Amino acid sequence: MTDVATHQPDSWGGFIRRALSNRSFVIGLFVTLIVVAMAVVSLFWTPFDITKLVVADRMQPPSSEHWFGTDHFGRDVLSMIMIGSRNSIAVALVAVGIGMGIGVPLGCWAAARGGWVDEVLMRFNDVVFAFPALLSAVMITAVFGPGAINAIIAIGIFNIPVFARVARAGALSIWPREYILAARAAGKGPARITVEHILPNIANLLLVQGTIQFALGILAEAGLSYVGLGTQPPLPSWGRMLFDAQTVMMVAPWLALFPGCAILLTVLGLNLLGDGISDIFDPRARRRA
């Protein structure tokens, strides 16, 4: 290998240039920013007031006045999507945060310690996995009362074993590498090695899993809202809108189309963003960028 590439020292300028020349990062960031901006704007302003029901305007197809049409109560779909984004994103993000925040350390611990710690943690994981996630979430919210907070906790708990498994599998493939042996010969303990060597090397795995879990989180919130255990009306969420729309699918397809597109675009944007981030932070990919 004669790969002695010309080297530029790493600086913030170079970092930003590299980030901006990465196509999936830029597109992903753009889409994500639009969604976030939408959620922020909805705090102050929406095209229509969604608490007012204008029955005369019900089930209007998209027009210059109602860009995305209106629903069966005559509420503006665009306004509902804007407000709904707050709930959907918040629930999914926090749920992923809970899953990562607890699952990743558990998985790394299991991989680092091995033996009975690994066995106990992973079998416990299997137990949590064995429960049908959505049904258990229904149970939790039914016991503790419906609402966005309980939905978040319920979805978050079922994200933990997912991240624990991914982190453990990733970490197990890194542990036998020689550079870990070298770090151990340098007297570093398991915790330090995990932070310095394992986590950066499994970060892209976790990011990809994170975007997948985010998408599932939005869907789970939608499911909970559908049975009345998630976001409470009159606050809309994307999931609620989708499920409300399905009865009138044939008459007013736009009611399902637009919230569906919103979910799709958000997930796609986050996926691209995750891909881009992992590329930017991989020094081996830098020459390509």
Next chain:
Amino acid sequence: MSLLQIEKLRLKIGNQLVLNDVDMSISPGEVMGLVGESGSGKSMTALAVMQLAPVNARIKGRIVFDGTEILSATEQQMCALRGDDIGMVFQEPMTALNPVKTIGAQVAEGIRWHTRASRAEAEAHARKILDRVGMPEQKFPLSRYPHELSGGQRQRVAIAIACALKPKLLIADEPTTALDVVLQAQILDLLRELVAENKMSLLFISHDLAVVTEMADRITILRQGQVTETGDTARTLSEASHPYTRQLALASMHMPLRTKPYVDDSENLLELSNVTRDYPGRRRSLFSRPDPVRAVDNVSLTMKPGASIALVGRSGCGKSTLARMILALDKPTSGTIRFRGLDITKASDDELRRPRRNMQVVFQDPYGSFDPRHTVERLVAEPLYLLDRRLNRKERREMVAKALHEVGLGRADMEKYPHEFSGGQRQRLSIARAIITRPKLVVADEPVSALDVSIRAQILDLFAELNHRLGISYLFITHDLTVARAITDDVLVMHEGRIVERGKTSEVLDHPQSEAAQALVSAAPNLHRAIARRLQEQG
């Protein structure tokens, strides 16, 4: 009439010219050795012959195999050729076989595909060829999976797959590089016999001149995609008229100049007494206790400061396990290891900081021993963590710069990432990391076996120089006797977990007493001997 004729082969990937006007011809029944350092285009030549070069490669020139124009052949024609008239054996026996299929299925697969034979016929054929490569059915039934076999056995299966249909041309790309010397000798014998029996031609690719000399009738030397010399093996190498050929030949026999360092050796640096390490074996049944596997068996040894000792043995003999215990990365089942008086088998993590600072390690694989996501500065500075005092950033950079300087790298290399270095440079980095704390002992696990001959010579020189200048003792773990001879005073021969022979390096290697040592010595490729034998055969 030659079987394979390559004319003016030019291969470009992107802007890089990988092969530049390569000419080569192989007659039926001839063994052609293709020699060159890594990146010289050896493997790419082989892949071009199989039409398996990467899709983004642009190829010009002419390759004629047995009357077929390879470069203009359709994929369908190539599929008929590959595995039938041209067989190929790869370097890495661990990844060349499919882990989820039995060896019988993998050998029979090609036979069924090319001959349209029935399953039973193909299996009968597979049984025969496996028996021929030394894997008789009584011991290795067709239902074995690759993971149940050792490296050498897997390579035999790979050879069986390649030779099942008696190809006219066999391409072997570094087939023995991943094996120890004894296995290497066996596999080379097998290849030679198969070639003679079936009147095959063999394109034998290797970076090891001695091995090629033993195998090849003619030799082609590649350098940076260009053929520098081609001709009769023995004559080409003994005359070494081309400067590059001479350089290669000299490098592969290189012995660094060694002068004894001045160190106080009144006390032992390292003392092992009766060290044993058991691993839990496989359980026979659910309720029985697993039988332990003894990796290291009752090993005792002592090392003086400044000494350089080789630990040689075949793969799987327990060398690396022993090294890990010396480095306190693994604990022995019984026995004690004293490093400068401290028993490191019973020391706590905190007590281990001092011995750890004084012993460091260099690994075999210059690609795997660095975290790809850290800069060189951070990687080389890693052992500084063991110092009692936290260094500030400036001091740390100073020490890294100094260590880099000592191994022949520059200050500017500090900001780079490992992938920006070549294999030899990475091995220098790994030595820099090992010496940054000024250790008393460096354990080197096959430190040069993944390197090209000229780089290997440089790295051996570097080891010798550091031994002299810094008084570092070495424990070299290797199966390569040339390395042991070049750099060590004493040698320990290990076999099945025990040390079976010890003594002065030259004495043991010239007059081995134990069976294990004799096997190692007689199997070790030796360029002088190989050339002499060739010349003698030709009269």
